[in-house]
Amino acid sequence: MTVVTTGETDDRVHVVLDPGHGGLEPGAVTSDGIAEKDVNLEVGLLAEELLEEQGFDVTLTRYTDIRIPLRTRVEIADRLGAALLVSIHHQGTNTNVPRSDEPGTEVYYQQDSSESKRFAGILVEESRQALGAFDIEWFAGVDAGATYRPNRDTGEDFYGMVRLPETPAVLAEMAFLGNTAEVDLMRTGELQIAEAEAISQAVVRWFITDDPGSGYVEPSFGLRSSGGGGGVEGCQDPDLGDTVDLAAQLSDALEEQSDEN
Numbered sequence: 704m705t706v707v708t709t710g711e712t713d714d715r716v717h718v719v720l721d722p723g724h725g726g727l728e729p730g731a732v733t734s735d736g737i738a739e740k741d742v743n744l745e746v747g748l749l750a751e752e753l754l755e756e757q758g759f760d761v762t763l764t765r766y767t768d769i770r771i772p773l774r775t776r777v778e779i780a781d782r783l784g785a786a787l788l789v790s791i792h793h794q795g796t797n798t799n800v801p802r803s804d805e806p807g808t809e810v811y812y813q814q815d816s817s818e819s820k821r822f823a824g825i826l827v828e829e830s831r832q833a834l835g836a837f838d839i840e841w842f843a844g845v846d847a848g849a850t851y852r853p854n855r856d857t858g859e860d861f862y863g864m865v866r867l868p869e870t871p872a873v874l875a876e877m878a879f880l881g882n883t884a885e886v887d888l889m890r891t892g893e894l895q896i897a898e899a900e901a902i903s904q905a906v907v908r909w910f911i912t913d914d915p916g917s918g919y920v921e922p923s924f925g926l927r928s929s930g931g932g933g934g935v936e937g938c939q940d941p942d943l944g945d946t947v948d949l950a951a952q953l954s955d956a957l958e959e960q961s962d963e964n
């Protein structure tokens with residue numbers, strides 16, 4: 704299905720996919736060394752391919768294993784005038800998350816954007832279908848579904864990747880690196896393919912339908928994220944990166960270390 708038929712490159716819908724973390728910032732890591740940053744990138748590249756086949760223009764915030772400041776990721780989407788920004792993440796090693804027959808994908812949307820919210824609900828539907836094809840014991844925390852996460856003090860969106868952009872944006876915790884059954888599927892690459900299919904199908908549906916999405920849950924405010932499951936252990940929201948001078952940051956950090964020794 705080609706969603707845009709004018710043939711004019713300029714008229715194509717632009718979608719920005721953001722593989723979370725990268726470089727010195729691995730995100731969540733399994734005990735045997737599978738890093739979230741790598742899984743996020745694999746899913747992003749696969750989803751890019753699927754969406755381009757459907758006629759979308761896709762830009763990734765990174766194509767290699769490098770750390771990109773959060774503000775820069777947001778700027779890429781805003782400056783391109785993207786229709787949508789999807790930040791791709793995986794959760795860490797919280798072993799207290801309840802087991803479930805259904806995948807525990809969590810999609811955080813922007814409180815003030817009905818289009819971000821609608822995309823989150825559609826992505827939840829597509830994730831439950833694509834990932835749910837695997838008959839394994841999933842992890843699913845209290846935030847499984849489409850939700851938002853307000854900052855406890857300010858009430859603003861907690862995650863920089865949805866708070867900062869003008870572009871409708873979501874942050875998706877697609878699956879759990881803390882669950883051996885899910886990691887087994889990542890090792891074969893099957894889970895990444897299913898996630899990429901879910902993301903690309905969700906983008907297509909969001910664009911060509913008025914589907915309202917489903918799976919909306921009330922926010923846990925991050926309060927129930929410890930012990931009871933959910934949350935983003937190991938997958939921390941990184942610094943916003945006011946400065947993009949990474950070389951200077953690195954030399955400062957090295958200097959501090961040598962001062963301490």
Ligand SMILES: [Zn+2]
Pocket residue numbers: 723724730731739791792793937938939
């Ligand atoms: Zn992450």
